[in-house]
Amino acid sequence: xxxxxxxxxxxxxxxxxxxxxxxxxxxxxxxxxxxxxxxxxxxxxxxxxxxxxxxxxxxxxxxxxxxxxxxxxxxxxxxxxxxxxxxxxxxxxxxxxxxxxxxxxxxxxxxxxxxxxxxxxxxxxxxxxxxxxxxxxxxxxxxxxxxxxxxxxxxxxxxxxxxxxxxxxxxxxxxxxxxxxxxxxxxxxxxxxxxxxxxxxxxxxxxxxxxxxxxxxxxxxxxxxxxxxxxxxxxxxxxxxxxxxxxxxxxxxxxxxxxxxxxxxxxxxxxxxxxxxxxxxxxxxxxxxxxxxxxxxxxxxxxxxxxxxxxxxxxxxxxxxxxxxxxxxxxxxxxxxxxxxxxxxxxxxxxxxxxxxxxxxxxxxxxxxxxxxxxxxxxxxxxxxxxxxxxxxxxxxxxxxxxxxxxxxxxxxxxxxxxxxxxxxxxxxxxxxxxxxxxxxxxxxxxxxxxxxxxxxxxxxxxxxxxxxxxxxxxxxxxxxxxxxxxxxxxxxxxxxxx
Numbered sequence: 012x013x014x015x016x017x018x019x020x021x022x023x024x025x026x027x028x029x030x031x032x033x034x035x036x037x038x039x040x041x042x043x044x045x046x047x048x049x050x051x052x053x054x055x056x057x058x059x060x061x062x063x064x065x066x067x068x069x070x071x072x073x074x075x076x077x078x079x080x081x082x083x084x085x086x087x088x089x090x091x092x093x094x095x096x097x098x099x100x101x102x103x104x105x106x107x108x109x110x111x112x113x114x115x116x117x118x119x120x121x122x123x124x125x126x127x128x129x130x131x132x133x134x135x136x137x138x139x140x141x142x143x144x145x146x147x148x149x150x151x152x153x154x155x156x157x158x159x160x161x162x163x164x165x166x167x168x169x170x171x172x173x174x175x176x177x178x179x180x181x182x183x184x185x186x187x188x189x190x191x192x193x194x195x196x197x198x199x200x201x202x203x204x205x206x207x208x209x210x211x212x213x214x215x216x217x218x219x220x221x222x223x224x225x226x227x228x229x230x231x232x233x234x235x236x237x238x239x240x241x242x243x244x245x246x247x248x249x250x251x252x253x254x255x256x257x258x259x260x261x262x263x264x265x266x267x268x269x270x271x272x273x274x275x276x277x278x279x280x281x282x283x284x285x286x287x288x289x290x291x292x293x294x295x296x297x298x299x300x301x302x303x304x305x306x307x308x309x310x311x312x313x314x315x316x317x318x319x320x321x322x323x324x325x326x327x328x329x330x331x332x333x334x335x336x337x338x339x340x341x342x343x344x345x346x347x348x349x350x351x352x353x354x355x356x357x358x359x360x361x362x363x364x365x366x367x368x369x370x371x372x373x374x375x376x377x378x379x380x381x382x383x384x385x386x387x388x389x390x391x392x393x394x395x396x397x398x399x400x401x402x403x404x405x406x407x408x409x410x411x412x413x414x415x416x417x418x419x420x421x422x423x424x425x426x427x428x429x430x431x432x433x434x435x436x437x438x439x440x441x442x443x444x445x446x447x448x449x450x451x452x453x454x455x456x457x458x459x460x461x462x463x464x465x466x467x468x469x470x471x472x473x474x475x476x477x478x479x480x481x482x483x484x485x486x487x488x489x490x491x492x493x494x495x496x497x498x499x500x501x502x503x504x505x506x507x508x509x510x
Contacts, residue, residue, distance in 0.1 A: 015185055015224075016157070016181065016182070016185075017157065017158055017160070017185075018088045018162055018181055018185070018220070019085075019088050019089050019153040019154065019156050020156075021185065021223070022045070022049050022052065022085055022223060023153075025045050025223060026045040026046050026048070026049035029226055030045055031044050032044060032045050032199060032226045033228050034048060034222055034226060035081050035229055035231065036230055036247075037077055037078040037230070038231075038232070038243070040077065041078040041079075043081070045223070045226070048081065048085060048223070049085075051082040051086075052082055052083075052088075052089050053086070053089060053146060053150070053153075054086070055082060055083050055086020055087070055090075055140055056087075056089035056090040057140075057142035057143070057144050057145075057149045058086075058135075058140025058141055058142050059086065059087065059140060060090055060149055060152060061141060061144050062116075062117060062133075062135070062140070064092050064116055064117060065092075066092070066155070066160070067091065067092070067093065067161070068092045068116045068117075069092065069093045069094075069095050069113045069114055069115040069116060069164060070087045070093070070094060070095065070115060070116060070118075070119065071094075071097050071109070071113070071115040071118040072087065072094055072097065072118075072209075073096075073101070073106065073118055073120045073121065073123075073124035073126070074099055074119075074120060074121025074122055074123045074137060075099045075121070075123035075234060076205060076209050076214065076231035076233050077231050077233060078231060079121055079137045079138065080121060080137070080219075081209075081219055081229070081231065083119050084215070087119075088153075088156070088181075089152065090149070090152055090153075091152050091153070091156050091160070093161045093164055094162065094163045094164070095113045095163075095164050095176070096163070096208075096209060096210035096211075096215060097124070097210055098166070098211070099123035099124065099210065100208075100475035100476055101125075102128065102472065102473050103129065103473075104425065104473055104474070105425075105474060105475060106118075106129060107128070107129060108174070109174060110129070112174075112370065113176050113370055113371075117133050117134075117135060118132050119135050119136075119137055120134050121136070121137035122233070156181065157181070158180065158182040159180050159181075159182060161179065161367065162184055163178075163184070164176040164178055165177045165179065165212050165215075165310050166210075167310040167311065173421060174418070174421065175369040175370070175375060176369060176370035177311055177370075178367040178369070179310075179313065179367065180367060183313055183363060183364060183366075184220060184313070185224070186363055186364075187313040187335075187363070188216050188217060188220055188221045188313075188314070190314065190335050190336055191217055191221065191306070191317070191335070192221045192224060192225045194304070194319065194335070195221075195251070195278060195280060196302075196320075197221055197222070197227050197251060197278075198225055198227060199227060200227075200250070201225075201251045201278075202227070202228045202230060202247055202249050202250050202275070203218070203228065203251040203252075203253075204230040204232050204247065204249055204252065205222075205229050205230065205232060206253070206254060206258075207253070207414070209231070211415070212310045213253070213282065213308075216313075218253075219231075230247055237258075240258070240261060240265070241265045241269075241271045244271070244273050244276060245271055245272045245273065245275075249275055250275050250276060250277050250278065251277070251278045251279075251280070252276060252278070252279050253280040253281075253282075254281070255281065255414055255446070256286050257446075259294055259303075260290060262276075262298065263290070263293055263294070263298075266297060266298070273298050274299060276298050277300060278300065278301060278303075278304065279294060279302070279304065280304045280305075281303070281306070282306055286305060286327060288324050288325060288328040288329075290328075291303045291324050291327055292324060303327050304317060304327070304332075305317070305327050305328075305330065305332060306318070306332065307331035307332075307402060309390075310366070311366045311379065311386055311388070312338075312364050312366070313364030315331075315335070315338055315358075315388075316335065316399075317331065317332045317333070317335055318331065318332035318399075319332060326397075326399055329401055330399035330401045331399075331400050331401065331402060332400070333397075333398045333399060334398070334400070335364075337362045337363050337364070339360065340359070340360055340394070341359050341385075341394075342356040342358055342393065342394050343357055343359055344357075345357075352393075352395055352396045353393060353395060355391055355392070355393055356391065356392070356393075357388065357390070357391060357392075358388045358390045358391070358400070358402075359388065360385065361384050361386065365380060365386045366380075366386075368380070389405065389407040408420070408439075409439075410438075410439020410440075410447040411447050412439075412442075412445045412446065412447055412448060412449070412477040412478075413477055415475075417439065417447075419436075419437040419438060419439070419449070421478070422435075422437045422451070422474070422480065423435040423437050425470070425473065425474050426453065426470065429466060429473075431455055431456060432453050432455060432456065432466075433456045434453065434454040434489050435451055435452070435453045436452045436502060437449050437450065437451045437480060438450055438452075438499055438502055438503055440503075442481065448480075448482075449478070449479070449480040449481060450480060450481065450483075450484065451466070451480040451484070452486050452489060452502055453466065453484070453486070454488060454489055455485065460485070461485050463482070463485060467480065467483055489502075490502060490505070
């Protein structure tokens with residue numbers, strides 16, 4: 012990385028060497044060169060300094076993907092502050108909890124945010140910061156940032172009812188996503204739509220930051236419509252595309268229906284998903300892809316493993332490849348003993364990518380990062396003889412809806428705020444559209460019969476769309492095990508919903 016010890020130094024080096032390279036091209040919106048991005052970020056930093064933001068302070072950023080989001084992110088880092096991204100899908104309860112947890116000093120709100128839901132928080136609109144301190148002062152602040160300083164606190168779904176804040180520093184992010192970018196072969200001639208929200212670890216780190224590091228042109232997608240995918244690829248000459256297998260199946264379906272120019276596509280990236288071998292064969296044959304890449308990472312561990320150039324189709328289809336440089340992986344049984352190749356067990360990871368911890372929760376950190384520095388991922392996997400890692404299950408209760416991790420405990424906690432419920436138990440079930448979906452089994456308060464439709468309507472108004480249960484099933488009582496805890500295995504096995 013040379014002198015790239017921090018994100019502010021990386022941006023300055025890139026802007027000095029390649030000032031006219033366009034790194035942001037918002038569809039229908041602004042285009043930003045490296046020089047313009049650096050200047051605009053400095054203006055944001057001056058505004059934050061004028062508000063009294065100090066090194067290490069947390070600043071929340073709330074809104075849909077946009078050029079302005081990119082500018083404000085780098086402005087936060089220039090100010091020596093720590094970015095706390097808020098999902099544009101958040102409602103007031105969700106945003107307020109993360110702001111309170113991290114002690115964010117300021118919330119910068121753009122399109123897609125609902126700042127009126129935060130009446131007691133200092134909210135500044137994107138573009139509303141006044142640069143009232145000298146540029147020299149802001150520059151000194153940016154250059155004073157150290158590689159060990161935190162750069163982001165990312166929300167991650169937990170099993171305790173509220174999201175945790177994962178702490179990552181500048182050195183981790185720069186190394187992890189420089190390696191990721193090199194394996195992907197992301198470069199200055201690439202055009203890369205960032206569909207994952209910037210509030211999501213992949214969108215921010217493998218999208219926004221990776222593009223600036225590699226001088227690729229990012230296309231921030233504020234609201235992705237699958238039907239517009241082919242036009243996006245053709246009109247914007249997209250060369251790198253990341254998403255779940257369903258996204259690439261859509262490309263092939265559309266190619267069968269009509270004539271689309273997708274000749275610009277060269278690299279496709281999936282994340283820890285089983286990719287049908289036939290899909291890869293068709294993408295290479297019909298689209299002309301150079302590579303399909305499968306990868307595995309998690310917020311607590313940054314980038315863990317990736318497939319490489321030259322890997323056969325069955326490796327890409329069935330595994331997430333080998334660990335990236337500087338990362339160790341092992342698979343262990345319930346007693347912590349390493350299992351033989353081909354056997355299932357929990358995936359443990361060690362190396363530079365392991366988080367600094369959960370913000371303000373040292374006990375929770377100690378539960379997942381042991382004394383030897385191994386991160387216990389909660390994912391179940393298999394290592395083959397060649398060191399390729401396959402993800403086969405999740406030890407935790409988390410389920411995934413349209414690529415987003417959902418914590419049943421968090422959804423249960425939110426549902427109980429509605430007022431009619433005494434108990435709630437949420438499980439993830441297979442879904443043909445979203446991969447998985449939530450089913451909530453609920454018990455009403457004494458004398459109250461919950462209304463499933465009303466509960467779902469309340470959930471839609473008060474939580475992110477991907478967390479909203481697809482079904483609500485009212486029961487007289489939840490099944491419990493011998494320890495008196497809700498028996499979710501029984502819910503899965505007996506499925507009182509009648510399915």
